[in-house]
Amino acid sequence: MAGMGPGVDRIRRFKLTGTGAYLPRTVVDSDDLDRTHGREAGTSRRQFGIDRRHYAAPDETSTMMAVVAAEEALDDAGRAPDQLDAIIGACGVMEQPIPGTAPMVQARLGLGGSGIPAYDINATCLSFVPALETALAGMAMQGWQRVLIFASDIASAALDHEDPEASAIFGDGAAAVIVEAGEAHALLASRIETYGDHVNLCRLDAGGTRLRPHEDLAGFLAASRFRMDGPALFRATARRFPAFLSRLLERAGITPADIGTVIPHQASAPALEHLRRALNIPADRVVDLFASLGNRIASSMPHALHVARRDGRLGPGTCSLLVGSSAGISLGGAVIRW
C-alpha cells in the first residue's frame, strides 16, 4: 500500500472534524407516488428499488437546507461559524444563477460581513470530490485552517412525472462537512474522468445562458424538466467504471480488500449493485441509503459520509472509497485513510 505510508504529501493531509445532513420534512412513499403518477402501487419499489424519498417544501430552499446541515456539522466539530476560513459550495444545481449558493449560505450563517471566501464548484453529482481537493489546496496555498463544504440539492424541482424512472429515483436533501488542517487523515488519491461524448444522456437544458424564456417560452418550458436516458447512462458508465476504479485504487496504492467502507454517490439501485460487483466486496461494506432516500444529486455522497461517520465506520487507519458517477458523464472518487 505505497500511498498509505508517511510519504503521503503534506498537501494530502487533513482532519475531518464534523458532518451534518438535512432531509426535507415531507416524506413521499413510493406507493403514494405511483398512484399520483397514475401507475400501479409497487411499481417504483419493484422496478427501481426505492421505498421513499424526501421532497423539499417551498421554505426548504437549497440555502436553508445547506445551512441546517452546516450548523450540525459545525456543532459536531465544536466550531462556531466565524471560525471558518472558507465555504465551498458543492451542489449539483445552484439555487439561482447569480450569485452562487455559497455566498447565500455564508449570509444565512451570519457571516455576511466576515469576508470569508465563499464560492461554488460544480461536477454535478460528483461535486464533493473536487470540493474536497479545493479545501485541501486552500489549506496548502492560503493557509486555511477550517473549511465548510456543503452540498444541497432539490431534484424534485425539475422532475418529469411522465418519466417513470427519473420521477421515482430522485429525492432532495443536503449535507455538510467540516475539514480542518491536520495530520490525522490522508486523501490517498482523488480522480475525475469526464467523457463528454455522453453529455446528452443526463441533462437539464433550461436555466442558463442558452434558452431564453422571454424569447421562446414554449421551448423553455419543454426544456425545464430533467431528462435522463437511464439505461444508456448505466451502460456508458458501467462500461468505463472498472478501468476507472483500477486507476483510482492504483493511484491510492490500495486494493479492494483494503477498503473498509465504500461511500458511494447514490445514483440508482443498479449502479450500487454494479459498484459492489466491480469491487467484489460484501454488501455490508457499502453505505447504501438508496431505498429510503433516493438519489439526492450532489448531496448523496457527503450524506453517505455523514452516515458512515455517525455509525462509527471511519476507524483510525481504515480506508474509505468515495465513488460515483455524474452527468457529463464523469466518473469520480477519492480514497481516504482515516
Add this chain to the structure above:
Amino acid sequence: MAGMGPGVDRIRRFKLTGTGAYLPRTVVDSDDLDRTHGREAGTSRRQFGIDRRHYAAPDETSTMMAVVAAEEALDDAGRAPDQLDAIIGACGVMEQPIPGTAPMVQARLGLGGSGIPAYDINATCLSFVPALETALAGMAMQGWQRVLIFASDIASAALDHEDPEASAIFGDGAAAVIVEAGEAHALLASRIETYGDHVNLCRLDAGGTRLRPHEDLAGFLAASRFRMDGPALFRATARRFPAFLSRLLERAGITPADIGTVIPHQASAPALEHLRRALNIPADRVVDLFASLGNRIASSMPHALHVARRDGRLGPGTCSLLVGSSAGISLGGAVIRW
C-alpha cells in the same frame, strides 16, 4: 518584495503558455441601443462610458464561444487538445444547469472519449481567480501538466431593457487560457473575500432550484431578468476595496509601484476609475476594454489577460495584478510575477 524571491512555494509556480478570446459577430453601438430602448442617443455613452458591446446570436452559445477561444489559446501554446490534462470552466453563468459547461466544451473540442477531467467553478465575475488556483493545485496534487481554463458568458440573455444601466454596460464574450507546469511564472498571492450581506444587490433569481416555471410561471418570468442596484453595489464594493487590496498586495509582498499591468474585471467605468485611484496608478498601466466591450461577466478578466499578453505587457520579471469584484458580493484578485 518578500513574496517574489526564490522562496515562492513550488505549488505557486506555473507557465502561462497560451491565451485566446472570442467576441460575438454582432456589435451593438450604444446610440443604436439607446434608440431601441427609447432613450436619447448618447445616453449610454455619456452616463455609463460605453461605446459598444457584442451580443451573441443563437448559434454563439457559451460552449461554442468557449471552444473558439480555447482553440486560439491552444494554438498560441502550440498544443493539441488531447495534450490537455484538465479543463476548468470558469463562467459566471452556466450554459444549462446539467451538465456543467466544461463537459460540453470537452466534447466540442473532440475530447469526449478522453476521460480528461472537466468541471466548473463559479465565483460569478471572479471565477477565473479560483480556477487558476485549481489549475495550480491540480498540478501539485494530480500531476497535471497542461490545463485549459475558459470563461464564456452571455449577459445579453437576461438583461432587463427597462434598466438603463444594466442594459447598457453588459456584453457577451469568451476567453481561454492554457497554463502549464513550469517554473517561469509565480502566483505570488491570490485572495477572495466574500460579503454575503450584499447578496441581493446583484442577482438573477430564476434558473436554479428555487423558482419553478411549471408552478408559478408569472413569478418565474419576472425573476428571469438580471437585477442590479448599481449605485449600492458600487458603494458596498468601494467601501471594502482599499483594505482588500492592501491585504492582497501585502500577501504578495509588493506595493502598487511594483505593478506593471493591472488586469481588471471590467465591471463598469466607475469601478475601473475607482481601481486606478485606489492604486494611485497611471491609466496606461490598466487594461481598460470597457468602452468597447462592456462587462462580459467572468470572461472579462481572462480576456483582459489575453489582450495584455498579445500587447506584450507581461514581460519577464514584471508583476500583474488581476483584480475585481463580483456578485455575492466578493472582492478578488491575484498577483502574478511573469
